[in-house]
Amino acid sequence: MLTAILCALALGYAVLRVAIGYPDPRRHYHRLGRGEVALISSAAEAMYPAGGPIPSSGLDADLPDYLERLMTASRLQTRILLHLLFFLVEHGTLLFPTPGRGGMRRFSSQDIEQRVAALDGWAESTLFVRRLVFTSLRAVLTMGYFAYPPVVRRLGLAPLAIESPICEADLLYPRIGEKPESIGMTAADLTPPSEGIPLPQDGPLHPGFAEPGA
Amino acid sequence: MEPGQLRVFAQYDRDLTLEADAVVVGSGPAGAVVAKELTDAGKSVVLVEEGPPFVPAEYEFDGGLSMARTMREGGLRTTSGTVMPTMQAVALGGGSLVNSAICNRAPAFILDRWCSDFELERTTRADLDPHYEAVAKFLGIAVTPENVLGRRNLLFRDGCDALGYHCEPMYRNVRGCRGSGECFTGCRSRAKQSMDISYIPAALRGGARVLTSVRIERVLAERWRATGVAGRVVTPFTGRPSHQVRIHAKLVVLAAGCTATPVLLQKSGNLANRSGQVGENLQFHPGVAIMGIFPELVNPRFGATQGYQSRHFLREGFKLETLWAPPAITAVRLPGSGMALKNRLADIPYSAIWDGIAVCNRSIGRVRVRRRSMDPILSWKLHPADVSVLAQALWVLSQIFFAAGARTIVPGVHGIAPELHSLEEAEVLRDRPIRATDLVLAGNHVFCTTRMHGDARLGVVDEMGRCHDFENLYIADTGIFPQCPAVNPMWTGMALAHRSAQQIAQQI
Numbered sequence: 001m002l003t004a005i006l007c008a009l010a011l012g013y014a015v016l017r018v019a020i021g022y023p024d025p026r027r028h029y030h031r032l033g034r035g036e037v038a039l040i041s042s043a044a045e046a047m048y049p050a051g052g053p054i055p056s057s058g059l060d061a062d063l064p065d066y067l068e069r070l071m072t073a074s075r076l077q078t079r080i081l082l083h084l085l086f087f088l089v090e091h092g093t094l095l096f097p098t099p100g101r102g103g104m105r106r107f108s109s110q111d112i113e114q115r116v117a118a119l120d121g122w123a124e125s126t127l128f129v130r131r132l133v134f135t136s137l138r139a140v141l142t143m144g145y146f147a148y149p150p151v152v153r154r155l156g157l158a159p160l161a162i163e164s165p166i167c168e169a170d171l172l173y174p175r176i177g178e179k180p181e182s183i184g185m186t187a188a189d190l191t192p193p194s195e196g197i198p199l200p201q202d203g204p205l206h207p208g209f210a211e212p213g214a
Numbered sequence: 215m216e217p218g219q220l221r222v223f224a225q226y227d228r229d230l231t232l233e234a235d236a237v238v239v240g241s242g243p244a245g246a247v248v249a250k251e252l253t254d255a256g257k258s259v260v261l262v263e264e265g266p267p268f269v270p271a272e273y274e275f276d277g278g279l280s281m282a283r284t285m286r287e288g289g290l291r292t293t294s295g296t297v298m299p300t301m302q303a304v305a306l307g308g309g310s311l312v313n314s315a316i317c318n319r320a321p322a323f324i325l326d327r328w329c330s331d332f333e334l335e336r337t338t339r340a341d342l343d344p345h346y347e348a349v350a351k352f353l354g355i356a357v358t359p360e361n362v363l364g365r366r367n368l369l370f371r372d373g374c375d376a377l378g379y380h381c382e383p384m385y386r387n388v389r390g391c392r393g394s395g396e397c398f399t400g401c402r403s404r405a406k407q408s409m410d411i412s413y414i415p416a417a418l419r420g421g422a423r424v425l426t427s428v429r430i431e432r433v434l435a436e437r438w439r440a441t442g443v444a445g446r447v448v449t450p451f452t453g454r455p456s457h458q459v460r461i462h463a464k465l466v467v468l469a470a471g472c473t474a475t476p477v478l479l480q481k482s483g484n485l486a487n488r489s490g491q492v493g494e495n496l497q498f499h500p501g502v503a504i505m506g507i508f509p510e511l512v513n514p515r516f517g518a519t520q521g522y523q524s525r526h527f528l529r530e531g532f533k534l535e536t537l538w539a540p541p542a543i544t545a546v547r548l549p550g551s552g553m554a555l556k557n558r559l560a561d562i563p564y565s566a567i568w569d570g571i572a573v574c575n576r577s578i579g580r581v582r583v584r585r586r587s588m589d590p591i592l593s594w595k596l597h598p599a600d601v602s603v604l605a606q607a608l609w610v611l612s613q614i615f616f617a618a619g620a621r622t623i624v625p626g627v628h629g630i631a632p633e634l635h636s637l638e639e640a641e642v643l644r645d646r647p648i649r650a651t652d653l654v655l656a657g658n659h660v661f662c663t664t665r666m667h668g669d670a671r672l673g674v675v676d677e678m679g680r681c682h683d684f685e686n687l688y689i690a691d692t693g694i695f696p697q698c699p700a701v702n703p704m705w706t707g708m709a710l711a712h713r714s715a716q717q718i719a720q721q722i
Contacts, residue, residue, distance in 0.1 A: 046552060048556060052560075053556060053560035054556055069279065073282040075287070075451070077288075077589075116551060119552075120551060128297075138551070139278075140278065143542040143546075144278075145542070146276070147279075155559065156513065156563050162403055164270040164402050165403070168411070169269070169410055172220055173222070173410070174224070176272055177223065177450065178222075194403045195390055196361075198362050198516070
């Protein structure tokens with residue numbers, strides 16, 4: 001009887017911890033659950049706070065949106081790994097509590113100082129697997145942060161506009177998912193190959209990274 | 215399907231059966247060379263590639279999305295044992311679409327060792343040089359011009375020169391480089407001569423038929439003869455299978471890559487494996503890297519992705535080179551979180567990354583099949599002696615950085631301070647014992663899983679790439695290397711493929 005009660009309590013706590021109490025996200029996500037959106041946002045805020053030499057924060061960069069795109073572009077196996085990663089970080093505080101009051105609460109429920117401390121704990125752990133989890137989380141968050149144009153513009157790392165020469169291959173290969181009839185170019189459209197002129201570093205940025213209205 | 219045609223995913227509407235003199239599985243550097251050379255010799259060829267063709271409009275600047283689209287397992291493949299990421303492209307042109315075009319001939323002393331240790335008779339530098347030359351002529355392999363090297367490559371030269379370490383600009387299969395530094399996500403300048411814009415169009419002109427988005431799942435064989443291959447059409451990116459494809463051929467060439475070819479053989483009933491060597495002997499060139507921060511603006515966005523190298527320490531077991539990756543991938547190397555991390559990100563415009571790859575013949579692993587998947591299970595263990603080699607590479611890199619004027623280096627080694635500010639501080643890299651798990655490793659040069667050996671009991675193929683067990687089954691990827699070659703392997707793989715193609719053309 002006692003065992004049954006304990007199991008019921010544990011199950012109730014697990015449901016409460018995993019599924020209850022997350023805020024509604026700003027938009028609907030197909031690939032991410034509410035808890036994952038909360039985890040990603042809170043981790044992004046801790047990893048990339050506002051201010052400093054790059055004004056944009058992780059929240060500005062809308063990392064849940066980036067992760068949604070990344071997961072949509074990924075195969076099932078990768079998506080499973082990413083879900084597992086988010087779960088480990090969100091609930092890893094049970095195994096590795098953050099110092100201070102409420103250190104075993106969900107990662108996304110902790111205040112920002114605790115979250116930074118939790119991330120540092122993962123990063124500096126003597127356990128290789130724990131460091132690996134941190135490195136993986138930081139990798140996906142960093143890729144999302146750098147996909148936000150103001151960040152790479154600020155660092156002078158935004159890709160420059162390059163007009164690709166039209167070569168023989170461009171007459172052979174359609175866009176992925178389309179048929180060759182969609183190519184719409186002929187040999188008459190071929191342009192001279194690159195002459196190896198270095199890219200002017202003050203040239204215009206790729207349209208996807210240019211300042212709005214530039 | 216007519217000679218000279220290419221088929222993409224949207225064109226498959228039914229099962230497909232083809233016949234040819236030769237079917238080549240895999241359109242990476244080796245497979246593309248074989249396909250082109252055989253069509254030049256007047257043979258009918260079908261070249262099969264699992265990935266789709268990418269045009270510049272499909273290139274992603276973002277490292278994560280780019281890897282998710284162009285790499286198997288979304289770029290998240292790792293070894294077990296010693297955990298190390300390792301990537302394999304899935305795209306027309308294979309790895310050449312997303313590599314940095316480095317071309318090195320295997321050193322003569324390495325090839326001599328291959329000959330003596332693996333009972334090979336015709337694989338010295340003198341034997342391979344004509345094939346290196348043929349590939350170089352076609353691709354325009356040339357030294358990287360000074361005007362597109364950029365500061366981060368030239369700083370490496372300065373550092374090496376100051377220390378008296380021999381170094382040189384890279385030879386690359388590039389024509390008209392503009393220094394965009396975008397080799398890893400696809401060259402928008404169309405300067406890199408990846409297979410999709412060089413050998414494959416030439417093969418198509420010669421009459422080859424090219425099937426993209428087809429995953430070969432089985433080599434067909436009767437008794438001791440290969441009769442063709444069978445597989446399925448797969449949806450780009452999701453890999454969802456649909457129509458069946460069967461290609462009957464007089465001769466089969468497997469160039470699916472060092473990790474995919476052994477899986478294919480094992481899934482085909484453990485084919486060509488009387489030696490028991492299929493999938494064994496897995497070797498890598500594991501790499502480590504250091505980021506250096508300089509007092510002046512480096513502007514690392516500009517310059518050939520990997521434009522300079524030093525082979526000064528090749529006999530000690532490592533090679534050094536410059537490196538640039540999409541900014542997000544570069545940033546992943548930086549330690550810490552919060553404002554400390556943001557402050558370090560602000561240093562990227564002042565930074566350069568240089569890496570060392572190690573000759574790790576002692577670190578051996580194996581490739582095994584995964585149930586209900588064509589993806590491999592890779593187990594591999596970094597030998598302690600090879601950890602020492604990598605630690606030595608880190609120490610030498612730190613010397614070069616400080617000799618070039620770096621104010622700080624970020625070694626990325628667990629247990630060592632995240633930033634080191636002088637050569638004296640960097641001595642910890644030389645003096646402190648380092649374990650494999652302390653290092654941030656990557657290994658994208660993969661070898662030896664179907665190795666060549668003069669003795670059929672000890673290798674899968676002979677030195678022409680022909681399987682010992684099957685006279686009409688060839689392997690033409692880096693799996694046939696008997697040991698890791700100490701330098702970037704693409705050119706050597708292509709030279710060996712060029713040589714195999716000449717023999718195949720005579721055989722069929």
